[in-house]
Amino acid sequence: MIKVGIVGGTGYTGVELLRLLARHPQVELKAITSRKEAGMPVAEMFPNLRGRVKLAFSTPEESELEHCDVVFFATPNGVAMQQTRALLDAGVKVIDLAADFRIKDIAVWEHWYKMEHACPDLVAEAVYGLPEINRAAIKGARLIANPGCYPTAVQLGFLPLLESGAVDVGFLVADAKSGVSGAGRKAEISTLFAESADNFKAYAVGGHRHWPEIKQGLESFAGKPVGFTFVPHLLPLIRGIHATLYAKVSADIDLQSLFEKRYAGEPFVDVLPAGSHPETRSVRGANLCRIAVHRPAGSDTVVVLSVIDNLVKGAAGQAVQNMNILFDLPEDTALDAVGMLP
Numbered sequence: 257m258i259k260v261g262i263v264g265g266t267g268y269t270g271v272e273l274l275r276l277l278a279r280h281p282q283v284e285l286k287a288i289t290s291r292k293e294a295g296m297p298v299a300e301m302f303p304n305l306r307g308r309v310k311l312a313f314s315t316p317e318e319s320e321l322e323h324c325d326v327v328f329f330a331t332p333n334g335v336a337m338q339q340t341r342a343l344l345d346a347g348v349k350v351i352d353l354a355a356d357f358r359i360k361d362i363a364v365w366e367h368w369y370k371m372e373h374a375c376p377d378l379v380a381e382a383v384y385g386l387p388e389i390n391r392a393a394i395k396g397a398r399l400i401a402n403p404g405c406y407p408t409a410v411q412l413g414f415l416p417l418l419e420s421g422a423v424d425v426g427f428l429v430a431d432a433k434s435g436v437s438g439a440g441r442k443a444e445i446s447t448l449f450a451e452s453a454d455n456f457k458a459y460a461v462g463g464h465r466h467w468p469e470i471k472q473g474l475e476s477f478a479g480k481p482v483g484f485t486f487v488p489h490l491l492p493l494i495r496g497i498h499a500t501l502y503a504k505v506s507a508d509i510d511l512q513s514l515f516e517k518r519y520a521g522e523p524f525v526d527v528l529p530a531g532s533h534p535e536t537r538s539v540r541g542a543n544l545c546r547i548a549v550h551r552p553a554g555s556d557t558v559v560v561l562s563v564i565d566n567l568v569k570g571a572a573g574q575a576v577q578n579m580n581i582l583f584d585l586p587e588d589t590a591l592d593a594v595g596m597l598p
Contacts, residue, residue, distance in 0.1 A: 257282060257283065257284040258282050258283050258284065258325045258326060258579070258583055259284050259286045259323065259324045259325045259326075260277060260283050260284065260285055260286060260324060260325070260326055260327075260328070260579075261286050261287040261288075261289070261319060261321045261324040261326075261327040261328070261348075262274070262277075262285075262287070262288045262289065262327070262328045262330060263289045263316060263321070263327060263328070263329045263330065263331055263335070263336070263339070264289065264290070264329060264330040264331035264332075264335065265288035265289060265290055265298065265313060265330065266290045266292070266293055266301065266313070266441070267330055267331075267440055267441045268437050268440060268441045268567055269330040269353050269567060269571045269572050270288075270330035271302045271304075271305070272567045272568065272571065272572035272573070273328055273330055273353075273572040273575065273576070274288070274298065274302065274305055274309055275304065275305065275572075276568075276572055276573060276576050276590050276591065277576065277590065278305060278308040278309050279308070279590050280576070280589060280590035281589065281590070282583070282585060282589065283590075285309065285311055286319075286320075286323070286324050287311070287314055287319035287320065287321060287324065288309075288311050288312075288313055288314070288319075289313065289314055289315060289316045289319050289321075290313040290314075290315075291315050291316070293313040294312075294313050294314055294315045294318075295312055295313065295314075296312060296313050297310075297311075297312045297313075298310075298311050298312065298313060301313075316339070321339075321343060321348065322342070322343060322346035322348060324348055325348065325349065325583075326348065326349040326350070326351060326579055326582065326583075327343055327348055327349075327350055327351070328351050328352075328353060328575055328579075329350065329351070329352045329353060329354060329356075330353050330354075330572070331353075331354055332354060332440075333354045333355045333356060333369055333371075334354075334356065334369070334371050334374075335354065335356075336350070336352040336354055336356045336357070337356040337357070337373060337374040337375050337378075338374050340352070340356075340357075340375065340378060340399065341375055341378065344378075344398055344399060349397070349398055349399070349400075349582055350398070350399050350400070351385070351400045351402055351575050351578055351579060351582075352382075352399070352400070352401055352402060353402045353571055353572070353575055355369060355401075355404065355465065355469070356373075356401070357378065357379050357382035357399060357401035358382075358384060358401040358403065358404065358407075358469050358472075359379075359468055359469055359472060360379060360380070360472065361468075361472075362376045362379060364468050365379075365468075368463075368465045368467075368468055369465065378399060381398070381399055382397075382399045382400065382401045383397040383399065383400050383401065384400075384401050384403065384473070385400040385401055385402045385403060385574065385575070385578040386403050386408065386411060386412075386473070386574075387524075387574075387577055387578065387581060387587070388412060388415065388519070388522055388524075388525060389411075389415065389473075389476075389477070391581060394578055394581045394582065395581050395582065395584070397582065400575075400578050400582070402571070402574055402575045402578065403469070403473075403570075403574065404466050404469055404570070405434065405438055405497055405564070405566035405567075405570030405571055406430075406432050406434065406438075406464075406466040406470065406486075406488060406497060406499070406570075407466050407469045407470045407473060408545065408564055408569060408570050408574065409432065409497045409498075409499040409545065409562045409563070409564045409570065410430045410432060410470050410486070410499050410501065410562065411470060411473045411474065411477075412525060412545045412547065412562060413430075413499055413501045413547055413560040413561075413562035414428060414430075414474055414477070414501055414503070414560065415477055415518065416514050416515050416518040416519070417503055417511075417514075417558065417560070418474060418477035418478040418482075419477055419518070420507075420509065420514055421478075421506075421507065422505060422506065422507045422509045422511070422514065422558075423503035423504060423505055423506055423507075423558060424503065424504040424505075424506045425474075425478045425480060425481075425482040425483065426482070426483040427483055427502075427503065427504050428474060428482055428483060428484045428485070428501070428502070428503050429484075429485045429486075429487075429501065429502040429503070430470070430484070430485070430486045430487070430499055430500075430501050430502075431487055431489075431499070431500045431501075431502070432486065432487070432488050432489065432497060432498070432499040432500070433456075433488070433489040433490070433491045433497065433498045433499075434488060434489070434490060434491060434493075434496070434497045434566055435491055435493035435494050435495045435496045435497070435536075435566060436452050436490065436491075436492070436493065436494060437494050437495055437566060437567055438497070438566045438570075446459075446490070447490075452490060452492050453492050454492060455490075455492055456489065456490070456491060456492065457489060457490055458487055458488065458489045458490075459488060459489070459490055460488055461487055464486060464488050466486065466488075467484070467486045470484065470486060471484050493536065495536070495540050495541075495565050495566060495567055496536030496537070496539070496540060496563065496564075496565060496566065497536070497562075497563065497564050497565075497566045497570060498534075498536050498561070498562075498563050499560075499561075499562040499563070500559065500560075500561055501559065501560040501561075501562065502557060502558070502559055503557070503558050503560075504556050504557060504558075505551070505556050505557070505558050511549045511551060511558055512527075512530045512549060514549075515527045515547060515549050519547070523587050523588050524543050524544050524545060524569060524577065524587075524588075524591070525544075525545045525547065526544055526545070526546045526547070527547050527548075527549075528546060528547065528548040530548075530549075531548075531550075532548040533548060533561060534546040534547065534548050534561050534562070534563040535563065536563050536565075537595070537596070537597055537598070538563070538595045538597070539563055539564055539565050539568075539569070539595045540565050540595050540596045540597075541565060541568060541593055541595055541596045542565060542568060542569075542573075542593055542594060542595040542596075543565075543568045543569045543573030543574065543576070543577060543591040543593070544564070544565075544568075544569055544595065545562060545563070545564045545569050546562070546563050546564075547560060547561065547562050547563075548560070548561045549561075565595075573591055576590060576591060577591060
Protein backbone atom coordinates (compact mmCIF):
# COMPACT_ATOMS: atom_id res chain seq x y z
CA MET A 257 0.00 0.00 0.00
CA ILE A 258 1.11 3.57 -0.74
CA LYS A 259 1.16 5.69 2.40
CA VAL A 260 -0.25 9.10 1.44
CA GLY A 261 -0.24 12.45 3.20
CA ILE A 262 -2.12 15.56 2.10
CA VAL A 263 -1.04 19.03 3.20
CA GLY A 264 -3.92 21.47 3.02
CA GLY A 265 -6.95 19.20 2.99
CA THR A 266 -9.68 21.82 3.45
CA GLY A 267 -9.79 23.43 -0.01
CA TYR A 268 -11.59 22.28 -3.14
CA THR A 269 -8.54 20.49 -4.56
CA GLY A 270 -7.93 18.91 -1.16
CA VAL A 271 -11.41 17.43 -0.87
CA GLU A 272 -11.23 16.30 -4.49
CA LEU A 273 -7.97 14.49 -3.71
CA LEU A 274 -9.69 12.84 -0.75
CA ARG A 275 -12.65 11.79 -2.88
CA LEU A 276 -10.39 10.14 -5.44
CA LEU A 277 -7.88 8.61 -3.03
CA ALA A 278 -10.61 7.22 -0.76
CA ARG A 279 -11.54 4.77 -3.52
CA HIS A 280 -7.96 4.00 -4.58
CA PRO A 281 -7.25 0.31 -3.89
CA GLN A 282 -3.51 0.84 -3.34
CA VAL A 283 -3.65 3.90 -1.07
CA GLU A 284 -3.59 4.22 2.70
CA LEU A 285 -4.40 7.75 3.82
CA LYS A 286 -2.07 8.53 6.72
CA ALA A 287 -2.47 12.26 7.33
CA ILE A 288 -4.52 15.27 6.24
CA THR A 289 -3.28 18.56 7.60
CA SER A 290 -4.95 21.82 8.53
CA ARG A 291 -3.70 24.09 11.28
CA LYS A 292 -7.05 25.85 11.59
CA GLU A 293 -9.21 22.71 11.65
CA ALA A 294 -6.86 20.37 13.55
CA GLY A 295 -8.88 17.79 15.47
CA MET A 296 -12.01 18.09 13.32
CA PRO A 297 -13.07 14.85 11.60
CA VAL A 298 -12.71 15.23 7.84
CA ALA A 299 -16.25 13.90 7.29
CA GLU A 300 -17.63 16.64 9.52
CA MET A 301 -16.39 19.28 7.10
CA PHE A 302 -17.04 17.21 3.97
CA PRO A 303 -20.10 14.98 4.55
CA ASN A 304 -19.71 13.32 1.14
CA LEU A 305 -16.75 11.47 2.71
CA ARG A 306 -18.74 9.95 5.59
CA GLY A 307 -17.90 6.27 5.83
CA ARG A 308 -14.98 6.67 3.41
CA VAL A 309 -12.45 8.85 5.26
CA LYS A 310 -12.15 8.34 9.03
CA LEU A 311 -9.18 10.61 9.67
CA ALA A 312 -9.31 13.93 11.45
CA PHE A 313 -7.35 16.98 10.36
CA SER A 314 -4.00 17.37 12.11
CA THR A 315 -1.24 19.95 12.23
CA PRO A 316 1.77 19.37 9.96
CA GLU A 317 3.99 18.89 13.01
CA GLU A 318 1.96 15.97 14.39
CA SER A 319 1.21 14.34 11.05
CA GLU A 320 4.56 12.54 10.61
CA LEU A 321 4.56 13.29 6.89
CA GLU A 322 8.16 12.08 6.68
CA HIS A 323 6.86 8.53 7.12
CA CYS A 324 4.64 8.73 4.02
CA ASP A 325 5.59 7.42 0.59
CA VAL A 326 4.13 10.47 -1.15
CA VAL A 327 2.81 13.81 0.03
CA PHE A 328 0.43 15.99 -1.96
CA PHE A 329 0.44 19.75 -1.38
CA ALA A 330 -3.04 21.17 -1.97
CA THR A 331 -1.99 24.51 -0.53
CA PRO A 332 -1.74 28.14 -1.60
CA ASN A 333 1.28 29.16 -3.66
CA GLY A 334 4.41 29.52 -1.55
CA VAL A 335 3.70 26.79 1.00
CA ALA A 336 5.13 23.67 -0.65
CA MET A 337 8.50 25.27 -1.32
CA GLN A 338 8.97 25.78 2.44
CA GLN A 339 8.53 22.09 3.30
CA THR A 340 9.56 20.10 0.23
CA ARG A 341 13.29 19.82 0.86
CA ALA A 342 12.88 18.12 4.24
CA LEU A 343 10.40 15.63 2.78
CA LEU A 344 12.66 14.80 -0.17
CA ASP A 345 15.59 14.33 2.22
CA ALA A 346 13.43 11.84 4.15
CA GLY A 347 12.81 9.84 0.96
CA VAL A 348 9.24 11.08 0.43
CA LYS A 349 8.01 11.86 -3.07
CA VAL A 350 6.21 15.20 -3.42
CA ILE A 351 3.41 16.25 -5.78
CA ASP A 352 2.67 19.96 -5.59
CA LEU A 353 -0.72 21.09 -6.90
CA ALA A 354 0.22 24.76 -6.55
CA ALA A 355 2.62 26.73 -8.74
CA ASP A 356 5.82 26.63 -6.66
CA PHE A 357 7.79 24.40 -9.06
CA ARG A 358 6.08 24.87 -12.44
CA ILE A 359 8.02 27.76 -13.95
CA LYS A 360 11.71 27.09 -14.59
CA ASP A 361 12.82 30.72 -14.81
CA ILE A 362 12.98 31.81 -11.15
CA ALA A 363 12.91 35.52 -11.99
CA VAL A 364 9.74 35.03 -14.02
CA TRP A 365 8.15 33.04 -11.21
CA GLU A 366 9.03 35.67 -8.61
CA HIS A 367 7.65 38.42 -10.86
CA TRP A 368 4.26 36.73 -11.28
CA TYR A 369 3.88 35.29 -7.77
CA LYS A 370 5.27 38.32 -5.90
CA MET A 371 7.52 36.41 -3.48
CA GLU A 372 11.08 35.12 -3.24
CA HIS A 373 11.48 31.46 -4.05
CA ALA A 374 12.63 29.43 -1.05
CA CYS A 375 14.37 26.59 -2.93
CA PRO A 376 15.21 27.59 -6.52
CA ASP A 377 17.63 24.67 -6.88
CA LEU A 378 14.72 22.22 -6.61
CA VAL A 379 12.84 23.92 -9.44
CA ALA A 380 15.39 22.58 -11.91
CA GLU A 381 14.80 19.04 -10.62
CA ALA A 382 11.00 19.21 -10.57
CA VAL A 383 9.21 17.39 -13.39
CA TYR A 384 6.24 19.13 -14.95
CA GLY A 385 3.41 16.68 -14.43
CA LEU A 386 1.66 16.68 -17.80
CA PRO A 387 1.67 12.92 -18.50
CA GLU A 388 0.86 13.28 -22.19
CA ILE A 389 4.27 14.90 -22.72
CA ASN A 390 6.41 13.92 -19.69
CA ARG A 391 5.33 10.38 -18.78
CA ALA A 392 8.84 8.89 -18.80
CA ALA A 393 10.31 11.69 -16.66
CA ILE A 394 7.40 11.51 -14.20
CA LYS A 395 8.07 7.83 -13.64
CA GLY A 396 11.52 8.52 -12.18
CA ALA A 397 10.78 11.80 -10.40
CA ARG A 398 11.05 12.75 -6.74
CA LEU A 399 9.24 16.07 -7.16
CA ILE A 400 6.33 16.72 -9.51
CA ALA A 401 4.90 20.13 -10.36
CA ASN A 402 1.26 19.41 -11.12
CA PRO A 403 0.08 21.66 -13.98
CA GLY A 404 -2.48 24.40 -13.48
CA CYS A 405 -6.05 24.01 -14.70
CA TYR A 406 -6.02 26.53 -17.55
CA PRO A 407 -2.54 25.35 -18.61
CA THR A 408 -3.76 21.74 -18.86
CA ALA A 409 -6.70 22.54 -21.14
CA VAL A 410 -4.73 24.98 -23.29
CA GLN A 411 -1.53 22.97 -23.69
CA LEU A 412 -3.32 19.73 -24.56
CA GLY A 413 -5.30 21.64 -27.20
CA PHE A 414 -2.26 23.22 -28.84
CA LEU A 415 0.19 20.32 -28.40
CA PRO A 416 -0.38 18.41 -31.69
CA LEU A 417 -0.32 21.63 -33.72
CA LEU A 418 3.00 22.81 -32.31
CA GLU A 419 4.72 19.43 -32.38
CA SER A 420 3.83 19.01 -36.05
CA GLY A 421 4.83 22.52 -37.11
CA ALA A 422 1.40 22.95 -38.69
CA VAL A 423 0.70 26.47 -37.43
CA ASP A 424 2.27 29.92 -37.24
CA VAL A 425 3.76 30.01 -33.73
CA GLY A 426 3.73 33.80 -33.75
CA PHE A 427 -0.06 33.91 -33.40
CA LEU A 428 -1.61 31.66 -30.76
CA VAL A 429 -4.73 32.74 -28.87
CA ALA A 430 -6.47 31.06 -25.93
CA ASP A 431 -9.95 32.31 -25.03
CA ALA A 432 -10.65 30.32 -21.86
CA LYS A 433 -13.55 30.14 -19.41
CA SER A 434 -13.62 28.63 -15.92
CA GLY A 435 -16.14 27.84 -13.21
CA VAL A 436 -15.91 29.61 -9.84
CA SER A 437 -14.27 26.68 -8.00
CA GLY A 438 -11.08 27.61 -9.83
CA ALA A 439 -10.76 30.57 -7.46
CA GLY A 440 -10.50 28.25 -4.46
CA ARG A 441 -12.54 27.75 -1.30
CA LYS A 442 -12.37 31.18 0.26
CA ALA A 443 -14.58 34.15 1.00
CA GLU A 444 -14.27 36.54 -1.93
CA ILE A 445 -16.86 39.00 -3.22
CA SER A 446 -16.33 38.20 -6.91
CA THR A 447 -17.27 34.53 -6.39
CA LEU A 448 -20.30 35.07 -4.17
CA PHE A 449 -23.44 33.56 -5.68
CA ALA A 450 -25.11 36.95 -6.13
CA GLU A 451 -22.03 38.22 -7.97
CA SER A 452 -21.22 35.28 -10.24
CA ALA A 453 -24.65 33.80 -11.04
CA ASP A 454 -26.34 35.00 -14.26
CA ASN A 455 -23.11 36.72 -15.21
CA PHE A 456 -20.16 36.23 -17.57
CA LYS A 457 -17.01 38.30 -17.58
CA ALA A 458 -13.36 38.39 -18.55
CA TYR A 459 -10.68 39.03 -15.93
CA ALA A 460 -6.90 39.50 -15.69
CA VAL A 461 -6.75 40.44 -19.38
CA GLY A 462 -3.62 42.46 -18.72
CA GLY A 463 -1.82 39.42 -17.33
CA HIS A 464 -2.76 36.16 -15.61
CA ARG A 465 -0.29 34.05 -13.61
CA HIS A 466 -0.99 31.03 -15.80
CA TRP A 467 0.25 32.87 -18.90
CA PRO A 468 4.00 32.26 -18.30
CA GLU A 469 3.33 28.61 -17.40
CA ILE A 470 1.39 28.04 -20.61
CA LYS A 471 3.91 29.97 -22.72
CA GLN A 472 6.77 27.90 -21.25
CA GLY A 473 4.99 24.71 -22.30
CA LEU A 474 4.04 25.93 -25.77
CA GLU A 475 7.64 26.99 -26.47
CA SER A 476 8.91 23.59 -25.39
CA PHE A 477 6.48 21.91 -27.82
CA ALA A 478 7.40 24.27 -30.67
CA GLY A 479 11.13 24.37 -29.94
CA LYS A 480 11.14 28.16 -30.42
CA PRO A 481 9.60 31.35 -28.97
CA VAL A 482 5.86 31.77 -29.52
CA GLY A 483 3.47 34.70 -29.64
CA PHE A 484 0.71 33.84 -27.18
CA THR A 485 -2.37 35.71 -25.96
CA PHE A 486 -4.42 34.36 -23.06
CA VAL A 487 -7.75 35.79 -21.92
CA PRO A 488 -9.53 34.05 -19.00
CA HIS A 489 -13.23 34.43 -18.20
CA LEU A 490 -15.45 33.50 -15.26
CA LEU A 491 -18.52 31.39 -15.95
CA PRO A 492 -21.48 30.93 -13.56
CA LEU A 493 -20.53 27.26 -13.11
CA ILE A 494 -19.05 25.41 -10.15
CA ARG A 495 -16.78 23.12 -12.20
CA GLY A 496 -15.43 23.18 -15.70
CA ILE A 497 -13.05 24.85 -18.13
CA HIS A 498 -13.77 25.51 -21.80
CA ALA A 499 -10.78 26.71 -23.81
CA THR A 500 -11.32 27.95 -27.37
CA LEU A 501 -7.93 28.07 -29.07
CA TYR A 502 -7.00 29.85 -32.32
CA ALA A 503 -3.99 29.51 -34.62
CA LYS A 504 -3.10 30.15 -38.26
CA VAL A 505 -2.47 27.04 -40.33
CA SER A 506 0.89 27.16 -42.12
CA ALA A 507 0.94 23.66 -43.63
CA ASP A 508 -1.40 21.47 -45.64
CA ILE A 509 -2.37 18.84 -43.08
CA ASP A 510 -5.35 16.71 -42.05
CA LEU A 511 -6.02 18.27 -38.65
CA GLN A 512 -8.50 15.64 -37.50
CA SER A 513 -6.06 12.84 -38.27
CA LEU A 514 -3.23 14.79 -36.61
CA PHE A 515 -5.10 14.98 -33.29
CA GLU A 516 -6.39 11.42 -33.44
CA LYS A 517 -2.90 10.01 -34.05
CA ARG A 518 -1.24 12.18 -31.38
CA TYR A 519 -3.65 11.10 -28.66
CA ALA A 520 -4.21 7.51 -29.72
CA GLY A 521 -3.72 5.38 -26.64
CA GLU A 522 -3.85 8.31 -24.22
CA PRO A 523 -6.31 7.23 -21.52
CA PHE A 524 -7.42 10.73 -20.54
CA VAL A 525 -7.61 12.65 -23.81
CA ASP A 526 -10.66 12.05 -25.99
CA VAL A 527 -10.54 13.46 -29.54
CA LEU A 528 -14.12 13.82 -30.71
CA PRO A 529 -15.34 13.15 -34.27
CA ALA A 530 -15.03 15.95 -36.83
CA GLY A 531 -17.64 18.66 -36.38
CA SER A 532 -18.14 18.00 -32.66
CA HIS A 533 -18.52 20.57 -29.88
CA PRO A 534 -17.38 19.28 -26.47
CA GLU A 535 -19.35 20.34 -23.40
CA THR A 536 -18.01 20.97 -19.91
CA ARG A 537 -20.73 18.82 -18.36
CA SER A 538 -19.46 15.78 -20.27
CA VAL A 539 -16.24 15.80 -18.20
CA ARG A 540 -17.68 16.88 -14.84
CA GLY A 541 -16.13 14.66 -12.16
CA ALA A 542 -13.94 12.85 -14.71
CA ASN A 543 -10.17 12.97 -15.26
CA LEU A 544 -10.61 13.66 -18.95
CA CYS A 545 -9.82 16.29 -21.55
CA ARG A 546 -12.22 16.26 -24.51
CA ILE A 547 -11.03 17.97 -27.67
CA ALA A 548 -12.54 18.88 -31.03
CA VAL A 549 -10.68 20.52 -33.91
CA HIS A 550 -12.28 22.75 -36.57
CA ARG A 551 -11.21 24.72 -39.64
CA PRO A 552 -14.13 27.11 -40.22
CA ALA A 553 -15.18 27.69 -43.83
CA GLY A 554 -11.91 26.31 -45.17
CA SER A 555 -10.01 29.33 -43.85
CA ASP A 556 -6.41 29.40 -42.66
CA THR A 557 -7.62 29.51 -39.03
CA VAL A 558 -7.77 26.36 -36.91
CA VAL A 559 -10.07 26.40 -33.88
CA VAL A 560 -9.52 23.84 -31.12
CA LEU A 561 -12.14 23.29 -28.42
CA SER A 562 -10.78 21.78 -25.20
CA VAL A 563 -12.81 21.01 -22.06
CA ILE A 564 -11.81 19.66 -18.65
CA ASP A 565 -13.06 19.56 -15.08
CA ASN A 566 -10.75 22.10 -13.44
CA LEU A 567 -10.74 20.15 -10.15
CA VAL A 568 -10.01 16.75 -11.71
CA LYS A 569 -7.88 16.71 -14.88
CA GLY A 570 -7.04 20.30 -14.02
CA ALA A 571 -5.88 19.50 -10.47
CA ALA A 572 -6.53 16.52 -8.18
CA GLY A 573 -7.22 13.89 -10.83
CA GLN A 574 -4.05 14.72 -12.75
CA ALA A 575 -2.14 14.59 -9.44
CA VAL A 576 -3.45 11.08 -8.79
CA GLN A 577 -2.61 10.14 -12.38
CA ASN A 578 0.95 11.30 -11.70
CA MET A 579 1.05 9.26 -8.48
CA ASN A 580 -0.08 6.17 -10.38
CA ILE A 581 2.76 6.65 -12.86
CA LEU A 582 5.27 7.22 -10.05
CA PHE A 583 4.35 3.94 -8.36
CA ASP A 584 4.03 1.89 -11.57
CA LEU A 585 0.26 1.42 -11.30
CA PRO A 586 -2.24 1.46 -14.16
CA GLU A 587 -2.81 5.15 -14.90
CA ASP A 588 -6.57 4.90 -14.61
CA THR A 589 -6.54 3.40 -11.10
CA ALA A 590 -9.28 5.24 -9.15
CA LEU A 591 -9.71 7.57 -12.15
CA ASP A 592 -12.13 5.61 -14.32
CA ALA A 593 -15.24 7.57 -13.29
CA VAL A 594 -17.65 8.59 -16.04
CA GLY A 595 -18.59 12.27 -16.32
CA MET A 596 -21.80 13.24 -14.54
CA LEU A 597 -24.91 14.04 -16.61
CA PRO A 598 -27.16 15.95 -16.30
